[in-house]
Amino acid sequence: ETGVTQTPRHLVMGMTNKKSLKCEQHLGHNAMYWYKQSAKKPLELMFVYNFKEQTENNSVPSRFSPECPNSSHLFLHLHTLQPEDSALYLCASSQESNAATEAFFGQGTRLTVV
C-alpha cells in the first residue's frame, strides 16, 4: 500500500449526473495531483495543489472542479461530463521542496460516462 487511497474504484455516471472522486494521502506530502489516463495517451496532468493551494490548472474544462480542503485530501467534482471523459483518473502526491521527487499514485478511479 503506497499511502494514497482513492474512492470509488469504479464509477459509471450519466451525462447529467454529478459525482465526486476522493483522494486521501497518509504520507505527509505537501503536493497533490489529479492525472487523467486514457488509452494510448500520456498521463495528462489536470490539477496541482501545493499545501491546498491550486498552483496548476492545465486547461481543464470547467465540468471538472477540484477541491483541496487540506493537504491530505483532494476531491474532483464532476458534472455534465461527456463520453470522451471516460478514463482512469489517478491521484498522486509528492513531497516537493527545491527539487522534484517521486510521485506516489493511488489505484485510480475507472470512470465511464454513458
Place this chain on the structure above:
Amino acid sequence: GENVEQHPSTLSVQEGDSAVIKCTYSDSASNYFPWYKQELGKRPQLIIDIRSNVGEKKDQRIAVTLNKTAKHFSLHITETQPEDSAVYFCAANTGGFKTIFGAGTRLFVKA
C-alpha cells in the same frame, strides 16, 4: 511548456534479451527524470530516476542514461523476465510541481 516524447509505443522481446526505451524532452530546464512501471490494473510506481547532474544510474537489471545536450534519456532493462511485462512511462520535471509524462511503452517479454 515541457513536452515529452517516448518511443517505441510497443516493444516485444524474448526472455533474457535487453529492452531499451527512449525519451526526448523539450525544456532544457528539466532536471529530474523518473521512470514509472504500471502493471495491468495497477498504479504507476517509480522504478528508477535520474537527476541532471549525473549521466547514468544503475539499479540491478535497470539502468537509465541521460544526455542533457541532446535532451534525451533512456531506460535499459537487461536479462528481461516475464514479470517485466508492463507499461513503462518516462517523465520530466523542471523542479516545480509539474511532472510531464511520455505516452508510455507497452513491453511484452515472451517466455
